[in-house]
Amino acid sequence: MISVDHVTKTYGKSNKPAVDDLTFSIQPGEIVGFLGPNGAGKTTTISMLVGITKPDKGKITIHGVDVLRNPVEAKRLIGYVPDSTDPFVRLTGREYVRFMADVYGVSQADRDKRLPELLRTFDMEGAFDDRISSYSRGMKQKVSIIGALIHDPLVWMLDEPMVGLDPKATATLKAKMRAHCDEGKITFFSTHGLDVAERVCDRVIIIHGGRIIASGTVEELRNLRGEANDSSLEKLFLELTNG
Numbered sequence: 001m002i003s004v005d006h007v008t009k010t011y012g013k014s015n016k017p018a019v020d021d022l023t024f025s026i027q028p029g030e031i032v033g034f035l036g037p038n039g040a041g042k043t044t045t046i047s048m049l050v051g052i053t054k055p056d057k058g059k060i061t062i063h064g065v066d067v068l069r070n071p072v073e074a075k076r077l078i079g080y081v082p083d084s085t086d087p088f089v090r091l092t093g094r095e096y097v098r099f100m101a102d103v104y105g106v107s108q109a110d111r112d113k114r115l116p117e118l119l120r121t122f123d124m125e126g127a128f129d130d131r132i133s134s135y136s137r138g139m140k141q142k143v144s145i146i147g148a149l150i151h152d153p154l155v156w157m158l159d160e161p162m163v164g165l166d167p168k169a170t171a172t173l174k175a176k177m178r179a180h181c182d183e184g185k186i187t188f189f190s191t192h193g194l195d196v197a198e199r200v201c202d203r204v205i206i207i208h209g210g211r212i213i214a215s216g217t218v219e220e221l222r223n224l225r226g227e228a229n230d231s232s233l234e235k236l237f238l239e240l241t242n243g
């Protein structure tokens with residue numbers, strides 16, 4: 001389970017928190033979509049969940065491990081796809097994934113087992129020895145995903161993972177997310193793709209101005225708004241975020 005308990009973060013001298021008293025939990029087996037307009041606080045939240053950004057207040061635990069007190073143990077549980085792979089452009093795809101496998105202490109046997117399958121499913125066999133700087137946006141995203149999954153983490157934290165992916169890769173990722181969570185594991189991902197969120201998520205959390213404004217299944221959000229059964233997540237989202 002992921003537990004986020006009254007977490008607040010204000011950057012620098014800003015007088016407005018980027019994330020303001022956030023509380024939510026995610027249960028094993030759930031795919032949870034994190035939605036919100038630009039600047040709502042999604043990346044800041046994910047960055048705190050993976051232990052990169054330190055909250056000013058509050059507590060985050062991943063399967064009972066406190067992200068601030070036991071950062072290394074917490075990071076072992078997480079596969080993180082950041083919203084940018086830019087720092088790694090000088091490496092080849094293979095060097096980057098090897099680096100990630102080294103960081104997480106993945107055995108050679110596990111690499112040999114997982115890597116061919118990941119390369120095949122994301123169609124990256126041909127370009128794996130090219131430099132990341134030569135990759136398209138979608139190929140960068142795929143290599144970032146492969147690097148995040150090479151240690152077979154229990155919890156996937158994906159910051160806008162579908163950006164740049166073609167329809168086949170998007171479908172592949174969605175299927176992998178479902179299979180992962182059907183084993184009782186967790187996927188938490190941010191997205192602006194409301195159609196994708198509606199189809200793949202067990203639950204969505206909507207953040208606006210650093211605060212959660214809605215959380216639940218699409219069905220529950222419809223009931224909350226008194227909407228008809230065929231009301232889309234896009235319609236609900238626009239209504240909720242327009243005040």
Ligand SMILES: Nc1ncnc2c1ncn2[C@@H]1O[C@H](COP(=O)(O)OP(=O)(O)OP(=O)(O)O)[C@@H](O)[C@H]1O
Nearest residue numbers: 011012018019036037038039040041042043044045
């Ligand atoms: N490093 C930073 N320093 C100062 N302010 C920041 C920093 N990162 C984010 N912010 C501010 O915090 C707020 C939340 O930003 P964040 O990137 O978390 O939003 P987001 O929901 O991920 O947005 P988007 O959908 O555009 O990616 C914004 O007002 C942003 O300007």
